[in-house]
Amino acid sequence: MDTKQKTENYRQSAQRDRILEVLKTTNSHPTADWLYSQLKSEFPKLSPGTIYRNLGILQEMGKVKKIQYGSTFDRFEANLSDHYHLICESCNSITDINLPACKDILNKAEELSDFSINYHQIEFYGICISCRRAS
Amino acid sequence: MDTKQKTENYRQSAQRDRILEVLKTTNSHPTADWLYSQLKSEFPKLSPGTIYRNLGILQEMGKVKKIQYGSTFDRFEANLSDHYHLICESCNSITDINLPACKDILNKAEELSDFSINYHQIEFYGICISCRRAS
DNA sequence: GTCCGTGCAAAAGCTTTGCAGCCTT
């Protein structure tokens, strides 16, 4: 997300390791609160502050990305590959989709604007299959 | 944004009219707070609650769209035409860009997924020209 | 020994909501 790389001395911490692991093994683009409740049993004294602080650090490290749309609260993912998002307007779930990155759009956008573009996102809003079945 | 259309009996209100007018005559994708400070002099007793309530109603009416990325707070726009957004990572400004809507991406996404897609968004993140000049 | 990370608690920031009175219809 952010291009600046802090050159800090990060130490190891069990909590941070687990947050990243959990993020890596889920594809549900969890919220901070969900991560908190997942790890609370493992670290009984865990606090939300630790979750947020580590999510921030993991972003600085470039290991986690923040997703800011589709909800009133942030979601996070550890899938760093290029991909776009499908967002269900009914259940608010977020799904990854791999599309061939359309370079021509990027080029055209840079051409038409005064921006130097670093990256782009695409979100598709619709209804997912389980919500369609349910209705 | 939302597909459901409430069939409520909306009355006219000077505050709501002005909020929409101000949104229509600016291209800065303002926050609720900015709208509040803009209109405070015009309506000395204006309250933030009124801004938020009316922005919600204007969205129900389909006259305003909410933009949820690029900041920690929501932004709004009354530009209902198809367009994408350029977001400056330095000053957080949002600029509209008109690109030929790439239908093929939409089709491919629908093909590759189990979603029935209603609409999509694209955000380009980069550095705007005034920030580049400044640095 | 340093100083980073944690838990705890308080605070911050944006947004929503309850309520009584006013204004549109």
Add this chain to the structure above:
DNA sequence: AAGGCTGCAAAGCTTTTGCACGGAC
């Protein structure tokens, strides 16, 4: 007259921050 809209204030929710203690290096 009915009930949507407003201002005011309080509450709500997510996220951030200060501080003292414990742990990584």
